[in-house]
Amino acid sequence: xxxxxxxxxxxxxxxxxxxxxxxxxxxxxxxxxxxxxxxxxxxxxxxxxxxxxxxxxxxxxxxxxxxxxxxxxxxxxxxxxxxxxxxxxxxxxxxxxxxxxxxxxxxxxxxxxxxxxxxxxxxxxxxxxxxxxxxxxxxxxxxxxxxxxxxxxxxxxxxxxxxxxxxxxxxxxxxxxxxxxxxxxxxxxxxxxxxxxxxxxxxxxxxxxxxxxxxxxxxxxxxxxxxxxxxxxxxxxxxxxxxxxxxxxxxxxxxxxxxxxxxxxxxxxxxxxxxxxxxxxxxxxxxxxxxxxxxxxxxxxxxxxxxxxxxxxxxxxxxxxxxxxxxxxxxxxxxxxxxxxxxxxxxxxxxxxxxxxxxxxxxxxxxxxxxxxxxxxxxxxxxxxxxxxxxxxxxxxxxxxxxxxxxxxxxxxxxxxxxxxxxxxxxxxxxxxxxxxxxxxxxxxxxxxxxxxxxxxxxxxxxxxxxxxxxxxxxxxxxxxxxxxxxxxxxxxxxxxxxxxxxxxxxxxxxxxxxxxxxxxxxxxxxxxxxxxxxxxxxxxxxxxxxxxxxxxxxxxxxxxxxxxxxxxx
Amino acid sequence: xxxxxxxxxxxxxxxxxxxxxxxxxxxxxxxxxxxxxxxxxxxxxxxxxxxxxxxxxxxxxxxxxxxxxxxxxxxxxxxxxxxxxxxxxxxxxxxxxxxxxxxxxxxxxxxxxxxxxxxxxxxxxxxxxxxxxxxxxxxxxxxxxxxxxxxxxxxxxxxxxxxxx
Numbered sequence: 001x002x003x004x005x006x007x008x009x010x011x012x013x014x015x016x017x018x019x020x021x022x023x024x025x026x027x028x029x030x031x032x033x034x035x036x037x038x039x040x041x042x043x044x045x046x047x048x049x050x051x052x053x054x055x056x057x058x059x060x061x062x063x064x065x066x067x068x069x070x071x072x073x074x075x076x077x078x079x080x081x082x083x084x085x086x087x088x089x090x091x092x093x094x095x096x097x098x099x100x101x102x103x104x105x106x107x108x109x110x111x112x113x114x115x116x117x118x119x120x121x122x123x124x125x126x127x128x129x130x131x132x133x134x135x136x137x138x139x140x141x142x143x144x145x146x147x148x149x150x151x152x153x154x155x156x157x158x159x160x161x162x163x164x165x166x167x168x169x170x171x172x173x174x175x176x177x178x179x180x181x182x183x184x185x186x187x188x189x190x191x192x193x194x195x196x197x198x199x200x201x202x203x204x205x206x207x208x209x210x211x212x213x214x215x216x217x218x219x220x221x222x223x224x225x226x227x228x229x230x231x232x233x234x235x236x237x238x239x240x241x242x243x244x245x246x247x248x249x250x251x252x253x254x255x256x257x258x259x260x261x262x263x264x265x266x267x268x269x270x271x272x273x274x275x276x277x278x279x280x281x282x283x284x285x286x287x288x289x290x291x292x293x294x295x296x297x298x299x300x301x302x303x304x305x306x307x308x309x310x311x312x313x314x315x316x317x318x319x320x321x322x323x324x325x326x327x328x329x330x331x332x333x334x335x336x337x338x339x340x341x342x343x344x345x346x347x348x349x350x351x352x353x354x355x356x357x358x359x360x361x362x363x364x365x366x367x368x369x370x371x372x373x374x375x376x377x378x379x380x381x382x383x384x385x386x387x388x389x390x391x392x393x394x395x396x397x398x399x400x401x402x403x404x405x406x407x408x409x410x411x412x413x414x415x416x417x418x419x420x421x422x423x424x425x426x427x428x429x430x431x432x433x434x435x436x437x438x439x440x441x442x443x444x445x446x447x448x449x450x451x452x453x454x455x456x457x458x459x460x461x462x463x464x465x466x467x468x469x470x471x472x473x474x475x476x477x478x479x480x481x482x483x484x485x486x487x488x489x490x491x492x493x494x495x496x497x498x499x500x501x502x503x504x505x506x507x508x509x510x511x512x513x514x515x516x517x518x519x520x521x522x523x524x525x526x527x528x529x530x531x532x533x534x535x536x537x538x539x540x541x542x543x544x545x546x547x548x549x550x551x552x553x554x555x556x557x558x559x560x561x562x563x564x565x566x567x568x569x570x
Numbered sequence: 571x572x573x574x575x576x577x578x579x580x581x582x583x584x585x586x587x588x589x590x591x592x593x594x595x596x597x598x599x600x601x602x603x604x605x606x607x608x609x610x611x612x613x614x615x616x617x618x619x620x621x622x623x624x625x626x627x628x629x630x631x632x633x634x635x636x637x638x639x640x641x642x643x644x645x646x647x648x649x650x651x652x653x654x655x656x657x658x659x660x661x662x663x664x665x666x667x668x669x670x671x672x673x674x675x676x677x678x679x680x681x682x683x684x685x686x687x688x689x690x691x692x693x694x695x696x697x698x699x700x701x702x703x704x705x706x707x708x709x710x711x712x713x714x715x716x717x718x719x720x721x722x723x724x725x726x727x728x729x730x731x732x733x734x735x
Contacts, residue, residue: 007578007579008577008578008579009577009579009580010577010580012580013577013579013580013583016580016583016584016587017583019583019587020583020586020587020590023586023587023590023591023594024586024590026590026594027590027593027594034613037609038609038612038613038614038615039609041609041615042609042615042616042617043617043621047620047621047623048623049622049623049624049724050623050624050625050626050724050725050726051623051624051625051626052626053625053626053627056623057623380595380596382599383596383597383599384597384599386599387597387598387599390599390601390613390614391613392613467613468613468614468615469601469614470605470614470616471601471602471603471604471605509625513625515619515620517620518620556620557616558616558617558618558619558620558621559616559617
């Protein structure tokens with residue numbers, strides 16, 4: 001047969017040709033557009049042009065640049081801690097179980113401050129106060145009052161440090177809770193100090209059977225507020241932003257303890273960095289509610305709380321942040337921990353600052369519920385969502401969410417499941433393989449960050465819209481097994497935060513000059529990095545001042561993102 | 571109208587339609603095993619190499635001299651013990667440039683006295699120029715040049731005596 005006999009066309013051909021052309025256009029052009037252009041993800045840090053031998057170059061966030069200045073405060077008016085409570089924003093919002101406006105908060109802070117001076121006999125810049133409180137409005141009030149009166153406060157990341165701190169850094173007064181009072185009195189007697197102690201107690205003390213009190217004065221918190229409210233308050237002098245307002249004690253992995261001195265500027269810089277975690281199109285606003293899994297006794301936890309205060313959002317913390325627990329209370333993790341915030345009066349959470357165990361628990365529960373409802377639909381939804389992520393796109397409003405995932409989320413997170421709009425994870429190792437299922441399950445930006453007890457604010461934070469999925473690479477030879485595991489399996493934590501610069505020391509120069517990724521001990525510097533108590537004299541040169549060793553090892557990838565092997569974690 | 575699915579053209583079109591429908595309903599969701607080095611080849615990509623970073627090194631007049639830009643090498647020059655990488659200024663300091671004399675040498679005296687003559691340079695095997703006979707204005711001029719170089723080029727090393735290494 002001739003060729004023309006093969007190419008017989010009829011009306012059906014026309015129809016089929018049109019359909020085929022339509023499908024071709026649909027398949028090739030209707031691709032989702034990446035949320036952030038991949039060219040930006042190839043250069044996330046700005047790198048210095050010169051490096052010293054055995055050290056890496058200095059890395060900064062690309063948006064700050066090597067020549068840029070670090071943001072020191074969220075906006076030009078915030079110099080000291082109390083400025084973070086904006087006096088002219090008078091919309092009420094819930095902090096834990098208290099609905100309060102900013103002017104009311106400031107008034108209460110002034111009352112507490114006046115009460116502390118009168119009843120507890122504290123003097124500015126001479127006394128220090130130990131805060132042994134669980135996270136709550138009283139902690140914030142005490143912190144703000146002490147900071148505004150230039151009285152340094154001490155906080156502990158865990159109660160095991162109590163005896164050490166009481167011995168080495170005896171405070172003039174202690175603020176604690178009623179259920180811890182008896183144990184605290186035992187500790188104080190053990191130390192056998194002959195000084196007078198003042199203990200301010202939050203909660204009901206009438207029902208406690210207190211031992212004989214010789215040189216200890218017990219002041220109820222409510223008396224403090226009442227006393228402060230009843231007197232004329234003189235205007236206090238504004239503290240210097242570089243003045244230390246708190247010392248936060250934490251345990252080091254080697255078993256000792258370390259304290260970090262934080263100034264007002266460290267905290268305002270930390271708030272500026274935490275605000276920068278969210279992209280400008282999706283910034284934190286007064287309509288949000290922030291849930292934090294970090295205790296206010298740690299610098300990062302405090303920064304998150306003050307970011308919430310500054311932005312006027314609702315705020316609550318999960319139960320695992322409690323410093324003082326009942327003896328029989330189990331320590332909660334994962335979903336059970338997240339659900340404890342339902343006890344507070346905050347509206348449903350929108351931004352979660354959580355740990356990897358919370359994220360894992362959430363994503364596995366949601367995916368399990370989705371599989372249970374319909375296996376076929378779940379498979380299809382998973383394929384489509386994963387295909388979108390591989391193109392760099394994720395959304396919570398797609399067809400597959402409506403069909404499959406929304407109901408799963410409601411079953412896991414309750415009625416407010418649709419409100420979660422961002423999750424920021426830090427505080428533990430997060431595996432790279434766990435990140436993509438979490439992104440599919442939640443369909444919101446999941447930001448992998450890294451925090452450290454010395455730094456107010458995050459140290460590293462990944463780009464909010466970064467959805468890159470790297471396959472698990474072959475393990476490069478490295479001296480320690482912990483390093484090999486971390487650098488192969490953990491997810492990258494992104495570039496340094498907007499006001500932190502990082503460098504690695506102890507490098508193998510020959511390997512790095514040959515093109516290998518730099519691996520070394522991590523040092524950080526910046527306005528949000530506090531000063532450790534054990535820091536020695538600062539060197540004279542500008543280049544060498546201010547670098548703090550974090551005690552962790554890190555590796556840099558060619559696109560400027562870091563991977564950190566967790567060392568001394570909060 | 572005649573419908574004949576058996577004709578080759580119709581069959582081919584029908585097969586293509588089935589293929590396209592299958593790709594739309596079941597998209598490919600496999601994570602690629604190798605990571606591309608260009609952003610055009612994929613959303614998940616990694617640049618091939620780190621941004622270039624110079625290692626801060628200690629040079630002597632003898633080890634500095636080869637870096638005069640010939641054969642595509644870097645161009646370095648030193649002022650008052652500070653070595654600058656001026657490869658970006660190949661037009662000036664490269665082999666055919668106006669100031670080619672300074673490439674790979676200690677240019678302190680020339681910068682101070684504003685001269686590019688050979689007589690401003692000390693031979694490589696001699697000790698470094700002590701610059702004792704310069705007037706204060708010449709020292710100021712040299713410091714001004716050092717500031718200009720610090721902002722325009724990269725400080726990548728220091729210059730010490732031949733036997734100090």
